[in-house]
Amino acid sequence: MAEKNIKYSFMNHWKTLPYKEIPNFRDFYYEDKTNYAYYQSWEQILNYTLGCGFEGIEIWPMAAPYIETFGSLKDFKDYVNSKGLGISGSFCGMGPGHIKENIPACVESVKKTVDLVAAVGGRHLNICPGVNYGEGGGPLTEDGIRNTIDCLNEMGRYAEDHGVLMGIHNEFFCIMNKDNHKRIIEATDPKYVHYCLDTAQVSIIGEDLCTFYDDYHDRIVTFHLKDTASPKMPDEVRYAASNPEIQDDGWRWFWEPGLGVLDFPGLFKLMKKHGFKGWATVETDGSPDLLASMAHSSYYIHTVLDKIYR
């Protein structure tokens, strides 16, 4: 079998899982006799993740759910590894680093998350480069752009020193947006600041997915693979005063890979051309049924995309 280049991880949107394991599963099931009992422990979720052929999970920075259920981050790491799964890394936010006096506090906070990623044996820290555009007072001024670059460089340096690759993970409603997105990528120090290509977010911002990857493939160290049916959203939606991420009527920005309109086959051809190697995280943010989304994504990867590049 051809040598594998991509390791797939699944983004943890499982919310709180109150149990580590449920040895009395049958009795627990009988209390309510619904599938409620099938989604209450880390063991179950990690087994489903393995059952769907994933090799790792990506976690959220809020460490409470892990420590509380496992006692310590190390116990959590050891348990995940004992199942044969890795922790590819974590997501976090840069915070209001576009304002000079905030940079020290923002850097301190991200350092803690870098330590967390290192502690769980993760390789990636995917960072949203700033606060929301609408609420955070977009657009970025010249100073704001300069501060954002400095802030990212400083955070990236700390990550690099601790064996963690920090990748900018932009969001369509982020203060760093369409008109300065590329400029900031190019201005940051490639030794310290990499890029995590969130396929849906960059498309909603207005970039052409494949062109963007082709242009910045050397800076792109990992992916958040998710689909969207609403690329190239207009400014008034992306810059909305109140957070546009969760819509009142349940409109979804994100879909499982293959259920939106993005050209994943085209992207994978380019990944083959540029010889991408490493973790790629599948994310199904906004799904009503994470397991159904995970199983569907696994099908799409192993039966469709693997044929192009794996």
Add this chain to the structure above:
Amino acid sequence: MKTAFSLETVNTRYQEPNRNRVESKYYWEELFQLVGAGGFHAVELPYDPGFMGARCCFPFSKVVMDVKFGGVEGFKKVLADAKIDKIAGIFASPRAAGSVEQYVEGFKRSVKGMLGLAGELGCDYVTVSASPEYCTMGALLDKKAELLDALAAALGELADEAGDIKLCVRNEFWGILRGAGMHDFMAKVDKRVGYCVDLAHIKIAGEDPAEFIRKAGDRVGVVILTDTCFEDKDEVWKGPAPAFPRTGATQVFKDLGQGSVDLCAVFAALKEVGFDGWATVDNRQTRQVSRGILRARYALNAVEG
């Protein structure tokens, strides 16, 4: 006008997580309590002749009532304990088979079976579909006139046996008497046989439910309060499984108040024709029956308010 809640709301056929619960008795024991707590003291049951025995506890056949509830009286007691003191009616849709004679014989046998159980259950009405799905009728379609005459005659005979149970005919949007086609047929049928006016089926077939009620006048036997947003632009009614259009997945039926049926106009028309029979809510959209019950209560409160 009296309101009832139809247990057709409970999905016993299609896949969904937790669907297996409806196969066990405990599910139904609690469901009756929830229906009663929702302010519904009468229910309608889908009629099941009971060929499948009592493997699953769908309380719609005599064999399940006998095996699981100790007979009809035991079943009625469980309902009464849950504050449901009336089984308003039962309904069924016969399947097409063979020639006109065979179909009408099967139709009569089925309705007689329903009238028998309805009598034991103390029902006020029995509803039967005028025809099965159009696409399943095969050669019978070539003898439509002959079939309708035979059905009209059969309904007359059955009315004799119905006693004080009101025998009603429902015209689904996928049947040969869809929409306005029903009026000519009912004109030829014994006056004792009434219309079963299913709002969503009428609307999907292109008729205005309030108008349809006025035309049916005092022949309205029972009203099924259903809703819909579905517009059948691709003649889905002629094809297989019309409730699941191939042209694009959709839930053809919506819960009461969630679709585009003008309920105020319907209730006004019912008042106009002096209807004082049963109006049965049948929420076939939501997969959570408790939500279906509360949606029904909310919609009725809004209309009656």
Add this chain to the structure above:
Amino acid sequence: MKIAFSLDTVNRSYQEPNLNRTALKFYWDELFKLVGAGGFDAIEMPFSAMPKVRSWDPFSKAQLEARYGGAEPFAKQLKEAGISKVAGLFFTPSVGGPFGSASVASADGFVGGMKNTAEKLLAYAEELGCEYVIISASPEVSSMGGLLEKEEEVLDKLAAAYSELADKAGNIKICIRNEFWGILRGDKMHDFMAKVDERIGYCVDLAHVKIAGSDPVEFIRRAGSRIGCVSLTDTCFEDKAECWKQPNPLFPVTGATQIFRDLGQGGIDLKGVFAALKEAGFDGWATVSNRQSKQVSRGILRARYALNALEEV
């Protein structure tokens, strides 16, 4: 006695298919209608000083303004759904509340944190026209660290803080809830309440009282006229392994179970409870909180069924 339905019933954090719906506004828009259709014309709501991340529930002042247009339009929306009253608010200390780890360093920090949030709670309750608020006596003991050795000092300071809050509460009744995992669990509550300002009432949460080993009927008789409000909850759980001391006590490590049951689905003698409340002359709010069923509509109808059965008594 007035009956309300608590939105504490809605699970917003533990995994289950369709959980994502509770973050969305349309979910709450329909939920109010379903509560009204269940025959409840008053609700109790959780209060969060900081809005829950990525969630459009109306439980923080910020979300109420941003998503529901403020108190006025929200009250109108509730009215249309058949709900005429937000009877009360409560905040759960163990979920990132003021008692968080940061403030367990000293008794003053601990009580100060509580008082700070309680003031915001009272302000929001007033804006919504509430008649009571519920404050938990303490967070989970497992999160109180060294403060457990200074229990005497903490309780005195809490009592003092409650009096100051009572001065600001106007005609809103402040009620203290003694969860089974808190420092005032079970009958310990009575001695404490004897020392506390008369204006402060008990929040009698039936399941919490029972799990802590007390008999709810007896507990109500002893609380007598000091009962501020009642949380109608049920349980079958017997805490044989002192799970009340563990972190996250709602999910015993000794064996997964649903600690709370919907009203009428557990082992509490509800007839006895209602008789005792009548005896005590209680005429405040009794609020059903069905934390077991994951289908909230089922929780609403189960509550109505249990209450109907009790009213026949």
Add this chain to the structure above:
Amino acid sequence: MEKNIRYSYMSHWKDIPYREIPNFRDFYYEDKTNYAYYQSWDQIFKYHAGCGYEGMEVAPWDLFAIRTLFPDLREFRAFAEERGVEISGMFHGMNGGRFKENIPRNVEQTKAAVENVVLLGGKHLNVCPGENYADGGLDEEGILNTIECLNEMGRVCEDNGVKLGVHNEFFCIMNKPNHKRIIEATDPRYVHYCLDTAQVSIIGEDLCKFYDDYHERIVTFHLKDTADPKLPDEIRYAPFPEIQDDGHRWFWELGFGVLDFEGLFTLMKKHGFKGWATVETDGTPDLLASMAYTGYYVRNVLGKIYC
């Protein structure tokens, strides 16, 4: 590494109303719940492939609904194979075969069933050998007729390249007193055995011993666990014991009951079993959760012993 076992999943999906849902997003928006994720065969087959299952075993009671979507079962087969899933076979029920006069009807029904299996590209027809015990156990004549009926049915299967596997059920008329006798008396050229791990354990057999004794007749499996082995006669022979009123489950996912699957797989390795093994999760409230979990268990746990 050469694979000996091909895993198939027993279809308990009940009715699936759509082939595909090209307007999935709009459909989802109608109810905004996970309802929309379980309404098409496209999704169901993709979940099979996503959980590492190569096959599906068809339930006969689903054929009516399947045919409304795929009038020609070869279409259904092609549709599944396009998504990386093969049809391993179909379940079937023999009824009334204990009476001589019913044997011809059972043979006719088997012909029809085999025809469907061949159209679907399946290799197995797993047959429940009779109706519920509660309708009266097998007398001597009943045993002989059952043997003859199974042989006749088996011959029809063998002639069409399909293997008939006796799949006993704990409440079936062929039960503990005559279960082994009938297996041994049937013609091994035509009548094989489908070992349902839970059913034989509930009947009262020791799982590993039973497999060791009859391994050369066992051509396939229904792998499911149970927490109720060796049930007493009064439960097994009661009317309609399969679905319990209080929701009690006879069957659990592999590893959630008490059976010794590691022992069984060690024996499968010893006897060099090759072919389809169907994982079945009858009675689960969440087929996908069971499918993902068992996909993990057979590969990551049992796969270490034999795969």
